[in-house]
Amino acid sequence: MVVVSQPALDHFSPIKTCRPNSSFFKGIPVVDLSDPEASSLIVRACEEFGFFKVINHGIPMEFMTSLESQALNFFSLPQSEKDRAGPPDPFGYGSKRIGPNGDVGWIEYLLLNTNPDVVSEKSLLIFRENPQIFRSAVENFVSAVKKMAFEIVELMAEGLGIEENNVLSKLLRHEKSDSCFRMNHYVPCPELQALSGRNLIGFGEHTDPQIISVLRSNNTSGLQISLRDGTWVSVPSDHTSFFINVGDSLQVMTNGRFRSVKHRVVADPMKSRVSMIYFGGPPLSEKIAPLPCLVAEGEESLYKEFTWWEYKKSAYKSRLADNRLGLFEKS
Numbered sequence: 089m090v091v092v093s094q095p096a097l098d099h100f101s102p103i104k105t106c107r108p109n110s111s112f113f114k115g116i117p118v119v120d121l122s123d124p125e126a127s128s129l130i131v132r133a134c135e136e137f138g139f140f141k142v143i144n145h146g147i148p149m150e151f152m153t154s155l156e157s158q159a160l161n162f163f164s165l166p167q168s169e170k171d172r173a174g175p176p177d178p179f180g181y182g183s184k185r186i187g188p189n190g191d192v193g194w195i196e197y198l199l200l201n202t203n204p205d206v207v208s209e210k211s212l213l214i215f216r217e218n219p220q221i222f223r224s225a226v227e228n229f230v231s232a233v234k235k236m237a238f239e240i241v242e243l244m245a246e247g248l249g250i251e252e253n254n255v256l257s258k259l260l261r262h263e264k265s266d267s268c269f270r271m272n273h274y275v276p277c278p279e280l281q282a283l284s285g286r287n288l289i290g291f292g293e294h295t296d297p298q299i300i301s302v303l304r305s306n307n308t309s310g311l312q313i314s315l316r317d318g319t320w321v322s323v324p325s326d327h328t329s330f331f332i333n334v335g336d337s338l339q340v341m342t343n344g345r346f347r348s349v350k351h352r353v354v355a356d357p358m359k360s361r362v363s364m365i366y367f368g369g370p371p372l373s374e375k376i377a378p379l380p381c382l383v384a385e386g387e388e389s390l391y392k393e394f395t396w397w398e399y400k401k402s403a404y405k406s407r408l409a410d411n412r413l414g415l416f417e418k419s
């Protein structure tokens with residue numbers, strides 16, 4: 089038995105840990121974007137899990153690998169260099185601290201606005217080492233992933249039987265769409281595993297506030313989702329595919345028919361995990377409410393009225409694991 093000395097463990101506090109989970113969930117829905125049935129498969133996945141994997145997406149592997157290597161170049165800079173691009177406000181480089189309210193995780197990350205009106209000082213610092221290459225790797229990847237997100241939300245609308253065109257995609261396509269992009273690096277940490285047999289939580293449990301999130305990671309697993317009954321299951325990694333999360337706003341727009349998925353990331357003790365996520369949100373002034381065509385006669389909205397700006401403001405006052413939609417549910 090390994091005797092764990094308290095000072096050694098204190099080094100990792102206050103980051104939470106959990107017992108390793110070596111079995112992978114085999115029931116993650118997989119949607120082939122070229123399948124004529126894709127729209128109904130997507131709807132079923134969003135209702136049951138709020139989560140699915142996308143294959144045959146047409147995004148060149150080259151976009152994923154070049155961004156991954158640029159991100160790793162940045163993350164391998166000396167800490168003092170990286171810190172110059174932080175702290176995140178919310179954009180920029182962050183290490184361990186997530187959000188403004190005391191959440192921490194075993195993670196370092198870069199958070200970027202996808203449509204900067206100005207070239208911010210922060211992004212100049214992020215791209216500093218390799219300005220052209222890094223910036224264009226981000227641009228290529230984000231613009232391809234955005235297009236796929238537009239296509240996916242259109243398939244959702246089709247599967248939901250919404251007749252009006254582009255009802256969801258217009259929010260993401262909007263020039264003022266409030267979307268962001270995140271590159272996460274989960275550094276391996278064999279010491280804690282050796283000391284305690286436990287793994288560090290990289291990104292604590294939460295739901296994403298936006299409409300849709302599109303994630304790609306390298307072949308290191310760690311992502312876990314919570315099923316309807318509250319059990320946590322590990323998602324097998326697949327560096328060739330994308331994973332889609334339903335966000336809180338989409339849960340509201342479907343009046344609770346789609347569920348925003350609770351998820352978290354457990355850091356692998358031996359292998360580094362790199363993930364990249366596009367969070368597609370509406371313009372700040374957009375009213376977030378159930379789409380009228382999805383509310384049957386005699387049925388009511390489950391939520392009070394609010395704008396994306398109001399929801400976002402409230403999200404930034406919350407802790408990661410809070411039930412953010414709770415405040416906006418009708419009692």
Ligand code: GA4
Pocket residue numbers: 178186187188189191199268270294295296297298367403404405406407408
């Ligand atoms: C979760 C989804 C996205 O990563 C994010 C996160 C944001 C942040 O890291 O700044 C938040 C978190 C996320 C939800 C609640 C608030 C805001 C940290 C936090 C404690 C960029 C987002 O949009 O919301």
